[in-house]
Amino acid sequence: MSARRVVTLAAAAVLAAAPGFAAPTLWERTRDPAAARAERALRRLERIFDGVVQAEGDLQMMQDFRLGTLAIAEMSGAHAFTQPRLRLLLARVLIEADIGREEQAAELARAVLDRLAPGEVWLEAEARVVLAAAAKTPEASLREIARALPLAWHPGTRSSLLRRRADAHMARGDVLASVADYRAAIPATGFAAESALARFGLAVALERSGNLPAALEELRLARLIAPRVHGAELGVLSLPGVFAFRPWDTHYAIALAELGAIPGAADTSAAALSCEKAMAGFQEYLAAAPPSDSWSPAARAHLKALEPTCRTLREQAPRVEDDEPEE
Known part of the structure; x- marks a missing residue:
């Protein structure tokens, strides 16, 4: 029920294209065989992980691609590489696979932050988003999101962060703050799945604030815009990105x-x-x-x-x- 897709592939694409993250040159690969191996591992993992996007709508296939990427990463010894993009890709895989290895993902992100060079804003942004996704308590989540949100520019990533902050507020009993964040998450994204999840969360927050008619209207809108998920029976709640700090x-x-x-x-x-x-x-x-x-x-x-x-x-x-x- 809690497929956690706070870290988006769109952000990963920007990271790969950012000026500070060019692939090693032929001369650099010749001088540093480890860098060459890390670059090959990164390219291989990116190609496999891209299948998650291609399989959008088929939950089982999406999870198969995530686990396949993780298996290849483990076999290639990706944990031993210090290449920051490879570390962050591995961290994203660990988060999205939803197999209880969030702390390991957080360690990889912190390792990237510890070695940041001046001007590597894109790396910092991606690492902060990973830490926000890995946080397991509302308090830790609010702290990490406060650091990640100013750096996140991709609409889907911003929507996910706002929805996660809304859930943290809800877990702490602050319904009005939760309503505000869910409302902010709706215009922050142009993606149907993200919008449906934001409206669904807003519906729960509105119901808990005592406004059942408005909550039912948001539920209706969420069902209308939610993409259909193959083989799922829970509608909006079957979409990737559903999460609750309080499982009940x-x-x-x-x-x-x-x-x-x-x-x-x-x-x-x-x-x-x-x-x-x-x-x-x-x-x-x-x-x-x-x-x-x-x-x-x-x-x-x-x-x-x-x-x-x-x-x-x-x-x-x-x-x-x-x-x-x-x-």
């Missing part, structure tokens, strides 16, 4: 998405199914959230309101008759 918030988001799908359901049976899924999501949220959770009362209120709605929809839905057995 995923249940709340799923429940709210199903709640928003009830009015626009294709028929009574579909509406009844969405209603049941919404109830299940809120129940799972209450089971996973700590006793002191601020949003548990809202989840209970939703459950109480949904019970008669689901009952009515079940009664109105046409019954599926079993085929009579042949004699």
Whole structure:
């Protein structure tokens, strides 16, 4: 559920093209065989990792390319190279693969920052974005995003950083700051997936601020603009980039998405199914959230309101008759 794509390939392309990051010359490769090996490894990994972009929309294939890139990096000994672009590419792969190796990615980014030369702004920007993506607590995330955001120029990267900051604010209970960041993330990107995720996050924040009608409208817009994901059943929540500092918030988001799908359901049976899924999501949220959770009362209120709605929809839905057995 938490494919983490705060670091974008578009930013990587800019890094590769930036003036300060030209490939080693023939003379430099001759003098320094290690630099030549690092450059070959970088090119090979970039070609494989580019498959993630080409496979956009097929979640399994995207993950296959990420893991394939990581496997090649491990076999080529990429960890031992000091080439900053190679280190940052490896850090991006570790982040996007979502296999619990964020701290290793952060170490690679910090190593790049420790050896920055004057004027290497693009390297600093990429390293800061990696550190923001690797942060595991809201406090650390807010600190790293404050450093990364002024350096990030790519719209998709800025949107991801703003959405992550919004989630950090939400985890700390600052709903108004979360709403503001989600709103800012929408015009920051021209990409459908990023816009859909920003609107979905805004919907959750608005609902938690007490504005359910506005939240349902944002959910409707998020569903309209979200690209279809092959083999996925969760709509917007299946898109790469979904993340929550509090894992149980995923249940709340799923429940709210199903709640928003009830009015626009294709028929009574579909509406009844969405209603049941919404109830299940809120129940799972209450089971996973700590006793002191601020949003548990809202989840209970939703459950109480949904019970008669689901009952009515079940009664109105046409019954599926079993085929009579042949004699």
